[in-house]
Amino acid sequence: MRRRQLLAALAVGATLPLAGCSDPRGSVRLLDVSDDATLAARWSVPTADLPESYRSLVVGAIDGDPDRATVTDTSAPFDPDAPIEHESGYYAVDHEAIDERTQTRYSVEATFDPDTVPERTVAYADLPAVDRTNLDGLLNPETRRDSGMALGVSVHYTDAEAAESVVVPTPEYDGVTRGDETFGIAVVDAREVTVYDYRYRAEPLAADAAGLAALARERFRFAFENLPADQRAILDEAKDGGVHSEDPPSEAFSALVERFRARDDTAVEVTDYDGQWLLAYDGTDWWADVRYPEGMRDEPRNA
Incomplete structure (x- = not known):
């Protein structure tokens, strides 16, 4: 389960996939994550925010308790692909089916x-x-x-x-x-x-926020080269709460979105509708939240 889907599911109390946005406009939002704590919090999900059933599985996995870390269901109830924060440490959590x-x-x-x-x-x-x-x-x-x-x-x-x-x-x-x-x-x-016994496992990623932030920068951070002035202007405006495209979008906006989409290899999270990237821009690290204009949704993305 992707981080955004998980947070949306927690907000409504059900684990449901996100539907495509009905707004035809695209948008770009930049959040300053040059601070280690801000970047770590943006990438991870705290166990305190998880429903009790998920939290019990995760903490059981972290504590090495196989009984608490095992659940029986027709499919894995929890499949995070973002780090999980617990007691100031950060973990990669996955699972395996051990019986059916x-x-x-x-x-x-x-x-x-x-x-x-x-x-x-x-x-x-x-x-x-x-x-x-x-x-x-x-x-x-x-x-x-x-x-x-x-x-x-x-x-x-x-x-x-x-x-x-x-x-x-x-x-x-x-x-x-x-x-x-x-x-x-x-x-x-x-x-x-058919039901399966799923056993959850937790692998330490970082002992603190600084360690997780360093890992995020190593995995995801990139910078655009030779960015035209009209696309820089969009990014500059996106620093102040975000910017929406026109409908239809300008050539500059579409070209900027395509630049992000061409960096799927470094995306933190990407779908047919939107994506999140860690962008180095003007000497600062930014968490870029990009929603594609309607005409660019469901299109093949560049590798």
């Missing part, structure tokens, strides 16, 4: 309707631990829902866990009471899926 097997994945649905009380109910606290773990977010009174609204979650159970459950494969109760609310509960689908 078949499990049953159930789609469980909860409905809230204050006018209809299910006949057979059970208190949330009395559910088996496996059901509380899998359904905690679904059966949450703090989740906003209207009367009659149904919310669902897809969860997998091992055969042993299903034997302990009172929800799957067939609910033994019609509803679950938690706090002052009662939720109707139902299993709406079940299917076999």
